[in-house]
Amino acid sequence: MAAPAFGAAGTYLTGASGTSAAIAVPSGVTADQIILAQLYIQSTATVTGPAGFAEKTPASPISATGPGAHTLRVFWKRATGNDSGTYSFTWTGSAYREASAQRYTGCILTGDPFDHWAVVAVQERK
Numbered sequence: 001m002a003a004p005a006f007g008a009a010g011t012y013l014t015g016a017s018g019t020s021a022a023i024a025v026p027s028g029v030t031a032d033q034i035i036l037a038q039l040y041i042q043s044t045a046t047v048t049g050p051a052g053f054a055e056k057t058p059a060s061p062i063s064a065t066g067p068g069a070h071t072l073r074v075f076w077k078r079a080t081g082n083d084s085g086t087y088s089f090t091w092t093g094s095a096y097r098e099a100s101a102q103r104y105t106g107c108i109l110t111g112d113p114f115d116h117w118a119v120v121a122v123q124e125r126k
Helices: 113-125
Strands: 005-009 017-024 034-041 062-064 070-078 086-105
Touching: 017 034, 070 113
Parallel strands: none
Antiparallel strands: 005 086, 017 086, 034 070, 034 086, 062 070
């Protein structure tokens, strides 16, 4: 099984404040590819992603509290092939944000794509 490979990145969402982020869908998305969306937000508010996205726990969120509070969140989804336009992430309270989404090919077709090498090791032992 080949290793996953970077496919494309959507346009980087820079600057501005608000209660949402419309993250551009990378070009060329087809079914079963993995989409990673990263969101930097100057808040520790809970972020709600669109249908199909899961936050990559326990590694996300990474937050700093107190003055200058901010959070880095990483979400992922297995593409359906109908992805286009933007992915909308929302939270309560206006906050500065930046975000990006990337498309990866060659990922495992079921389960958590971050566990790819564990799956390969099991398959090689068979």
